[in-house]
Amino acid sequence: MAVNVAGLVSVIVFYLVVMGTGFWASRKSKRAEARCTATQSEVMMVGGRNLKTWVSIFTTTATAVGGGYIMGSAEVVYNPTRGLVWCILPLGFFVNLNIVGLFFVKPVRSKNYVTIMDPFQEKYGNRLTACLFIPFLMADVLWVASVLAALGGTMSVILDISSEVSIVISAAVAILYTLLGGLYSVAYTDVIQLVLMLLGLWFCVPFAMLSPATVSITNTSLTSLFQEPWVGSIQVEDLGAWLDEFLIVSIGSVCYQELYQRILATSTVLQAQVTCCISAFISVILVIPSVLIGAVAASTDWNQTSYGLPTPYEEGKAGSILPIVLQHLCPQFVSLVGIGALAAAVMSSIDSALLSSSSLFARNFYKAVVRTNASEREILWAVKVSILVFGVIATALSMTSNSVFGLWILSVDVMYTVVCAQLLAVLFLSRHVNRYGALGGLATSAILRGLAGEPSLGIMPVWTLPGDRLLPDGSLFQGFPFRTAIFLISIASILLWSKAALWVFTRGYLPPHWDVFEVRRPGADALRREIGELRMEESKEKKEQLVSGEGASEGKMEENSH
Template identity: 30%
Template sequence: MDWGILVAFIAYLVVMLGVGVYFFRKSRNMKDYFLGGRELNPWVTALSAQASDMSGWLLMGLPAAAYIGGISGAWIAVGLALGTYLNWKIVAKRLRKFTSVAGDSITIPQYLQNRFASKSAVVRCICAVIIFVFFLIYTASGFSAGATLFQHIFHIDYTVAVTIGALVIIAYTFLGGFKAVCWTDFIQGIMMFLAIVIVPVVAAFSTAGLSLETLGSYNNGTFLNLFADGSGALPVIGIISSLAWGLGYFGMPHILVRFMAIKNSDMIKKSRIIAMVWVAITLICSVLVGILGYAYLTGQGAVPYADAKAAEVIFMELVVKLAPGFLAGILLSAILAAVMSTADSQLLVTASAVSNDFYKALIRKKASEKELMWVSRISVIVIAVIAYIIALDPNNSVMGLVSYAWAGFGAAFGPVILLSLFWKRMTMKGAVAGMVSGGAMVLLWENIPALAGTGLYSIVPGFALALILVVAVSLLDKKPSAEVEAMFEDAQKADI
């Protein structure tokens, strides 16, 4: 065991837990626990949003795709960059205003109920179910990524590795709530950025005979061909599916909640610039980790990884081979940072859905703030345990789990959120139809071999169906009330 790496890991985990303990004293009510009192500054908003967005796949899944397929693996990165920009550009500012005007909503389900001035909790409950189902899968991907890290570096049993990672994430999410999550994500975002930039640069200088000609010769001469991989030309449907990852952003509750929590909507522009610089650089470097990792290990005489699942350790391999003990530990902690920055956000959003949109809406409408906060904290533990059980299967692919959950959220919530912010004629029945059809389509597409076998990413049919049904059902439904239309107008004009 490399004690330098172990010391770096322990130091990192102690700091994260310390942040959780500090903010435990600061969370006085539900708004503090779930939105940080709407007091986030532009830097924390931007970096916490992007760190919670990228998760372990940035340092594991995407480099693995580039390692196996060469530069053609970058199509996903292109889709994500476009989606990130559009989300910040057209959704962020409006969502901050709309959630404030619509009853000072602190969760996405609550916003959708208030947006249509409905007394029924149906829409909140449907939202909560969707969040619960897909975040279980998403959180499990984080636990799985953390376990792969501990198993590969410390050679410990997979089950023990999953347990260690899960316990740390549960601890500081349970204690500190939204501010703890955002400030740890801010720190983790910086760590992820530095690590993903440093590793490919060092790998490039450490690879003997590195040249574009050499790189281009890999994978039957397709390694630097954006439109082909080792097995031949990329089908159009594959490129469309990769770009379609960008659609997911409009429906990601753990990202959208950052927009809701910024101190003032006028700060969104600054946050957008910070976020886009971070995203552009990290995505480019993530692809380079896979490409340069292939060149470096091939030059060292290593046998290439057989598939993307096996190649998910490429970042770790480069760090272990190129960096000394303690520095390697710091760089490897970036994987933990990526995992934890997403899993903690997902746990918190799911807990908010359980406590605020299930417990308060259906069971105890007069529950006190203190009671709801403790229901949320208990929910964090229960949800994490279920995700932990899912993650115990060592055959799960980090990219596969993320892909499934990403499609589910993007299809179920994306069209609904977009139209709720831009279309005054939309109705609650239209929103319900969109959420149910989008989420159901993803589940069917992923689990019916004939549909999954088409190669089309499930978010495409799911998003399209949800969009059509939101519009169709809303038009067939009676026109929104004067109160709802007035709220829509007020939100557009609000200076918040």
């Protein structure tokens, strides 16, 4: 089959629209930079903290509802070994966004942090916080890889071009407009992408459901016809795994810098809370087309379609089921609309994750550890170079997996098992933890997660837990909620290591010169916080002086002209 020229042209037009929006937003970024008192790097990372409410809602929703969310949900519903009851992403994100809005927004936004790692830096100092940057980076790179894999599968099916080529082109476009304008480019392109996603997917659903090769999805919801019912079922022995996946999404996702980048760009705490709660409802609405398309795929006699037999699941293409349905069950013009919607979903997540990881790198690693006296220009270059480097790494990783859902879950897995307990401790248990506890908890969770293995990467666990079993295809099913167990152990270990360190040094069981983290020094944490606040005030004063100086010089020029 030749390259789908019409489809290729439509994708190019879409990318040009996105690029145009990115260019416009970059100009807006420069104007905002001249008006506000924040530094250049802060404008790139969180704008001028003046995002309009409707823009913040759109960009927060688009960040959550990306390619992994859209295609992963369709994949799970279609998969005969899973089904709708295993589609935990919509419910998980709904709970997650509401939890963030109710409990996390106020302590983060009220202190005017720039990244979610700032509270770690305030509590533990620069060098220990730099260690925590690694799991944040891993999660963001896996996130980008999952959505790029989604786009590669889509374009290879509908346009008949190499998935590798489409992945590289899409990543290049996202990297380019993210480099141009930072948060403003990302936020305003998200508005366009979310609208295209919403209209495009809903436009495709009726055509897929009315295909002659498809029976009513109500008939196959609970009855086996072409495969197992698409509603699916949860056996008693699978409850642990289901709960584990649900908690991964609903609790583990509270750590993502992508989400806090939007929260920290709002003007008030109330606006940030409203943004989270409204985005939670919209994210559920946006997944409905994906669920319906997954159900349609499970209700289709593929032998009556141009796809033929064996079925997509039997060929290991369940991860690309959404574009396969658009290509083989819908008219060509409908599939073109669908690919635009999917490309929008993917791009809205790529740019967010790239800006997120680069912001953490530049502010909390490069500026804090590598070059403590780095200028604003140097920090901006660190952001831009890291966007490019992390984008290339994620692009390479996206070509190694067939499962969009698997890559996405692995991303959240890292945050849940390694980072989530650390964030809860530093925000809500700050008086009871110290740097020894943070380091001990990080080591404990990382070691336990490594020993638990990851079958999707070919890494087998070193132990057998209750509920573990081999599936008919030879893969290992881990039925025990080991990720949640690691999360709980991590919280306990942070508290225990903190108390143990305090006890051995205050009681004199270890000599004072061994206390490298100064746990015996009273008020050490408070002193670090005061120093951080003073530095923030100094940077604001310098910016204000610069702005006032420019205003005064302009006034003198006007007087001289008169």
